[in-house]
Amino acid sequence: MKHSVDRSSLGFWSEKEMRLEAAHFLDQVDGVLKKKLKQVTPFLSFAMREWAEAVLRKEHLSFRTEGGFPEAERVRIIVGPWGETLDPTDADISLLWVHPSDSRAQLEHRQILGSLMGLGFKRDVLGDIQAGQRGFYIATTAEIASFLLDHWIQAGREKIEVSLYCEKPDVYPDLGEESRITVNSSRIDALIANAFGVARSNALEWITQGKVRRDGLVVSKAEAEVRPGDIISCRGQGRIKFLECSQTRKERTAWKIVLFRSQRH
Structure with missing residues (x-):
């Protein structure tokens, strides 16, 4: 019988709630490895989805993601033995x-x-x-x-x-506002405040309250540096995609961003 999946990867998660969610996912992976039966996850956040997909690739299992919308942020993952055909309707x-x-x-x-x-x-x-x-x-x-x-x-x-609703949903396009912002540093609190047009103290409060995530993971440090390609979400406000940065003549940092005002979670 196939041995259980390696659980050392649970160390990736510091939050108790996320670790429990990840442990449940590994239980489902064990079910596929040992019983050769398909499993369907609950809806996963972007961060949990990326972690889960890395585990599935390591275990050489078949999987497909379904979220009900094209390019859905929250998805269910259908998991099956390697080589098995997975039907999107299995996501239920x-x-x-x-x-x-x-x-x-x-x-x-x-x-x-x-x-x-x-x-x-x-x-x-x-x-x-x-x-x-x-x-x-x-x-x-x-x-x-x-x-x-x-x-x-x-x-x-x-x-x-x-x-x-059984047809293709006619959703509003998720169009962002592309703009250029200039800051003294690339600290996450400074960039959030500038992008959303609020005081830096507001941005710090969002971080303290656990409302800010980078690529799905909670940000706990206001001094964390933002990198090109990062997606920062602020609960109740929206999210920011950071495209590229450059230095100005006055030694400030200019960022090209896309701001998505809050419409969905």
Whole structure:
């Protein structure tokens, strides 16, 4: 019988919650290695997805990612023995469409996510939440979709209508604002403050509260340096993609960035 997957990689995660999520994933990998049965992960964050894919490549297993949307940020991974054909329907993802009952009302992303969490669901059964015309598309595990269709009736103060969506979602394009910012240093707190147009103390507070992530991982140090190619997300604000940097004549650092205002999680 195939031995268990190497667990030393769990040392990559310092946060207890992330380590537990990673340990559960390794349990699923063991199931594939020992029983030769396909497994499907919960919805994974970008950082967990990259780590998981590295484990799967090391173990020489077949896998494919599905998120319900093209280029989804949160995905489920279907895992099978090497060489096995994996069907996208094995991901068991349902796409829901939600809009306010009152045609004059508007919903916000935070109302959607907050009401879902208020119903007792964990984040791992929910994929991306993307804005469309007058409402939102939400990727969920198929097992909770029927409950939401029957019992999810309100988001924030707004009464809502929820339906199963079986066609290609007509989401708003995730277009960012490309710009150039100039800073004294490439510390993450300075760059966040400049990009979002807030005081540096606000950026520091977001970091202290655990709201800032670099490529999916929580940033704990305000003095952390940003590198070209980094994607920094600030919960409730949006995310920044750092393209390239250069020095100005006045010995400041100029960054070319793309800013995505918060529309989804």
